[in-house]
Amino acid sequence: MDLLADLNPQQRIAVQHGRGPALVLAGAGSGKTRVITYRIAYLIRNAAARPENILAVTFTNKAAGEMRERVQALMGPSRTSEPRVSTFHSFCVRLLRREIHRLGYRVDFSIYDTDDQRKLMKQILKDAGKDEKVLPPREVLSRISFAKNHNIGPEQYVSQFPSPDAEDIGELFERYNTRLRQGNALDFDDILLKMVLLLDRFPDQRNYYSDWFRYILVDEYQDTNRPQYELLCLLTSKHQNLFVVGDEDQSIYKFRGADIQNILRFERDFPGATTIKLEQNYRSTGNILKLATTVVENNTERKGKVLWTENQSGDVITCRRSGSARFEAAWVCRQIRALLDEEPKYRIAILYRANFLSRNFEEVLLAEGIAYAVVGSVAFFGRMEIKDLLAYLRIIFNPEDDIALLRIINTPPRGIGASTLDMLTQKALEKGVPVLQVVEEAARDPRLGGRACKALQRFLELLAGWQARRDTATMAELLKSIVEGIEYKKMLEKHESAEEAASRMENIDEFIRAAEESEERGETVFEFLDRASLSSELDTLDPNARVSLMTLHSAKGLEFDVVFLAGMEEGLFPHSQSMNSRADLEEERRLCYVGITRARRKLFLAWTPFRRNFGPDAGSPSLPSRFLEEMPPELVEGSRSAQDYAVGDDDDDDDDDDDSFSGEEDEDRAPAWKKRGSINDTPLPQLKSIAELRVYLQKTQQAAKPGRSEQSAGAGLKSGMRVRHAQFGDGIILSRQRVGNDFKLIVTFSRVGRKTLIERYAKLEAL
DNA sequence: GATTTACGCCTTTTT
DNA sequence: GGCGTAAATC
Numbered sequence: 001m002d003l004l005a006d007l008n009p010q011q012r013i014a015v016q017h018g019r020g021p022a023l024v025l026a027g028a029g030s031g032k033t034r035v036i037t038y039r040i041a042y043l044i045r046n047a048a049a050r051p052e053n054i055l056a057v058t059f060t061n062k063a064a065g066e067m068r069e070r071v072q073a074l075m076g077p078s079r080t081s082e083p084r085v086s087t088f089h090s091f092c093v094r095l096l097r098r099e100i101h102r103l104g105y106r107v108d109f110s111i112y113d114t115d116d117q118r119k120l121m122k123q124i125l126k127d128a129g130k131d132e133k134v135l136p137p138r139e140v141l142s143r144i145s146f147a148k149n150h151n152i153g154p155e156q157y158v159s160q161f162p163s164p165d166a167e168d169i170g171e172l173f174e175r176y177n178t179r180l181r182q183g184n185a186l187d188f189d190d191i192l193l194k195m196v197l198l199l200d201r202f203p204d205q206r207n208y209y210s211d212w213f214r215y216i217l218v219d220e221y222q223d224t225n226r227p228q229y230e231l232l233c234l235l236t237s238k239h240q241n242l243f244v245v246g247d248e249d250q251s252i253y254k255f256r257g258a259d260i261q262n263i264l265r266f267e268r269d270f271p272g273a274t275t276i277k278l279e280q281n282y283r284s285t286g287n288i289l290k291l292a293t294t295v296v297e298n299n300t301e302r303k304g305k306v307l308w309t310e311n312q313s314g315d316v317i318t319c320r321r322s323g324s325a326r327f328e329a330a331w332v333c334r335q336i337r338a339l340l341d342e343e344p345k346y347r348i349a350i351l352y353r354a355n356f357l358s359r360n361f362e363e364v365l366l367a368e369g370i371a372y373a374v375v376g377s378v379a380f381f382g383r384m385e386i387k388d389l390l391a392y393l394r395i396i397f398n399p400e401d402d403i404a405l406l407r408i409i410n411t412p413p414r415g416i417g418a419s420t421l422d423m424l425t426q427k428a429l430e431k432g433v434p435v436l437q438v439v440e441e442a443a444r445d446p447r448l449g450g451r452a453c454k455a456l457q458r459f460l461e462l463l464a465g466w467q468a469r470r471d472t473a474t475m476a477e478l479l480k481s482i483v484e485g486i487e488y489k490k491m492l493e494k495h496e497s498a499e500e501a502a503s504r505m506e507n508i509d510e511f512i513r514a515a516e517e518s519e520e521r522g523e524t525v526f527e528f529l530d531r532a533s534l535s536s537e538l539d540t541l542d543p544n545a546r547v548s549l550m551t552l553h554s555a556k557g558l559e560f561d562v563v564f565l566a567g568m569e570e571g572l573f574p575h576s577q578s579m580n581s582r583a584d585l586e587e588e589r590r591l592c593y594v595g596i597t598r599a600r601r602k603l604f605l606a607w608t609p610f611r612r613n614f615g616p617d618a619g620s621p622s623l624p625s626r627f628l629e630e631m632p633p634e635l636v637e638g639s640r641s642a643q644d645y646a647v648g649d650d651d652d653d654d655d656d657d658d659d660s661f662s663g664e665e666d667e668d669r670a671p672a673w674k675k676r677g678s679i680n681d682t683p684l685p686q687l688k689s690i691a692e693l694r695v696y697l698q699k700t701q702q703a704a705k706p707g708r709s710e711q712s713a714g715a716g717l718k719s720g721m722r723v724r725h726a727q728f729g730d731g732i733i734l735s736r737q738r739v740g741n742d743f744k745l746i747v748t749f750s751r752v753g754r755k756t757l758i759e760r761y762a763k764l765e766a767l
Numbered sequence: 768g769a770t771t772t773a774c775g776c777c778t779t780t781t782t
Numbered sequence: 783g784g785c786g787t788a789a790a791t792c
Contacts, residue, residue, distance in 0.1 A: 058781085059781040059782080060781045060782080061781085061782085062781090063781080087781080087782065088781095088782075089781090089782045090782085111782095113782090114780090142780095188782050189782090191782075192782090220781085223781075252779080253779085253780075253781075255778085255779065255780075256779085256780055256781080256782095258781095353778070353779075354777085354778050354779070355778080355779085356777065356778090356784095359784095376780095413768080413769095415768090417768065418768090495769090533782090534782055535782090551778090551779065551780090552779080553778095553779050553780070553781080554779095554780095554781085556781080557781090572778090575778055575779080576778090577778065577779095578778075578779085587779095591779080612783075
């Protein structure tokens with residue numbers, strides 16, 4: 001296979017780049033992932049580098065996984081060694097598990113996620129006598145994180161970030177770091193910082209790893225922060241083979257510490273760097289690309305690229321003003337139905353600025369029986385039951401992990417109440433020792449009250465049993481023994497519905513299976529635990545879903561045939577809290593650019609003056625987003641002129657109530673989509689929340705028996721798939737459940753609505 | 768210790 | 783308007 005044959009001239013230059021630093025400025029849809037993967041293959045193919053000397057860094061696990069697959073596809077199977085493709089964080093954690101003893105941590109350190117951080121901060125606030133109302137833990141933590149991302153420690157905090165409460169934050173920062181240290185724990189930011197510290201402080205280490213990873217490639221470079229930048233500097237100080245790909249117009253994580261200057265200043269930071277621009281877009285229609293470019297050209301903080309495409313100009317973009325958020329959702333839903341009828345293979349996304357906007361879309365889609373997937377709902381590893389088990393494992397391996405201990409010491413309830421725990425943590429704090437140690441002392445102390453003491457002893461016995469086996473038993477065995485030992489199932493069933501408990505137990509089974517698989521692959525315990533700690537909700541994105549809902553942030557790096565940008569209103573997008581500075585506004589505009597450029601073929605824009613907002617400005621109608629005003633009117637239908645804002649001038653279909661512009665919309669009146677009746681044979685009862693709706697649908701779908709979780713073995717039918725039935729016509733599989741030896745399918749057909757079918761008899765044809 | 772009521776939040780968040 | 787956490791209560 002000739003690697004260079006599928007590349008355009010600029011891509012080829014990038015892929016063939018020799019040694020030394022290189023910056024690839026790659027516009028949206030210009031094939032930047034392709035460039036990275038081909039370059040990796042090219043380096044190996046031409047024996048410029050051995051696979052193990054190559055490190056490719058991405059920001060998400062998902063991106064890393066995809067890249068790994070694509071490289072493998074290019075290289076063919078079975079090589080002696082593989083290039084390392086991972087996220088910044090997992091790369092660092094892996095190295096730290098080998099080297100962190102040099103910094104005085106034990107190799108079995110814990111990783112604190114946001115939840116753990118918050119719990120720890122609450123304790124600290126209490127201990128420091130600060131009021132949570134004045135200094136909310138989230139706020140404090142975000143400021144600490146901001147400081148960490150700028151390489152500012154507690155000592156410099158006050159001078160670097162002067163503010164009325166800087167003294168307080170500095171003090172809390174100090175305590176926070178100390179407590180992490182005592183707990184033998186790192187937060188997400190520390191993972192990078194400690195790695196930087198290690199390479200900085202130990203030249204032999206720096207040398208060793210620079211020689212090891214002598215070719216480094218970075219994706220999404222515009223979103224790197226200070227510590228990541230420093231890490232790259234340290235790792236490439238010897239060989240200078242740093243190859244970064246990014247797009248300054250897609251830098252949207254400033255609020256998380258990403259520094260757009262990293263990409264803007266690359267040539268200054270790495271003298272002699274080659275710069276290559278990828279300006280041909282392969283993804284979108286001409287009109288979509290033109291629209292995106294026009295909008296982003298209003299920004300000043302950019303290097304400037306001129307994107308062009310050979311694709312057809314395509315449809316005009318449609319902009320829709322609706323009479324309420326509800327109508328907006330109904331309109332989007334109608335469009336989606338029509339689009340899927342026209343082309344069932346479309347992948348469609350509804351993108352919005354803030355998560356709470358998903359609600360209306362979910363309700364309408366659910367009611368209409370259109371299968372969809374939301375990105376950003378609870379991730380697998382974020383589930384309560386999984387986090388409980390992870391906490392058990394953490395305390396078994398790291399007895400200093402107070403946060404893990406406190407999470408599970410009374411889960412399930414074993415008579416160790418709040419007052420007992422308060423006393424114990426207080427004591428631990430005074431002595432400066434792990435809570436577990438105090439627990440052990442308390443359990444041995446005969447003076448302490450019988451009841452609590454007994455409970456502690458029983459807990460310690462269990463724990464000691466697992467600890468004794470932690471090095472001999474497999475992880476799966478350990479997990480099983482925990483689940484049984486604590487009678488977790490019993491606890492779940494006690495205060496949750498049967499379905500919910502069953503679903504949680506299924507998750508646990510899945511978790512144990514994942515542990516088994518991990519062990520079969522020869523991974524260490526920590527490799528498994530680290531993956532669990534570092535995986536995110538984005539990783540759960542279902543690529544088969546026809547309709548996906550997510551925030552604009554989550555959509556970066558993805559592409560869809562059809563994109564709906566919803567909530568295009570001043571105050572929401574750009575968000576009112578990002579309208580204060582020019583820089584903030586530019587970031588919002590980049591976000592808009594990201595949203596537009598996700599679309600391959602069709603783009604729809606939606607807004608409503610009457611979104612129900614809470615807060616101070618509730619009630620007053622919103623204006624259309626300034627980004628709509630920035631779009632060339634000839635490309636957008638319905639965005640501009642006064643009559644576009646007027647009532648009922650659409651020949652769309654029968655819904656003239658959609659455009660009720662002023663007060664006439666009655667909240668009690670059923671919205672159009674409900675009035676017309678659902679296409680399903682059973683109308684939905686009035687339910688309050690999405691959660692309720694989901695549970696209701698789940699129940700109706702599982703009518704007979706709550707089967708086992710979806711098994712993708714056999715026929716290869718999956719929920720979300722488009723199928724054809726001889727009698728009923730085309731439809732979408734809503735769910736697939738095992739019932740006995742069969743699979744029960746719930747399918748929504750566009751003609752006849754929802755049907756329950758047995759896979760074996762239905763003779764469905766996948767489309 | 769568990770269950771109920773009450774208050775407050777309501778931007779994005781790759782790890 | 784709804785959801786999650788935090789006092790309040792039995």
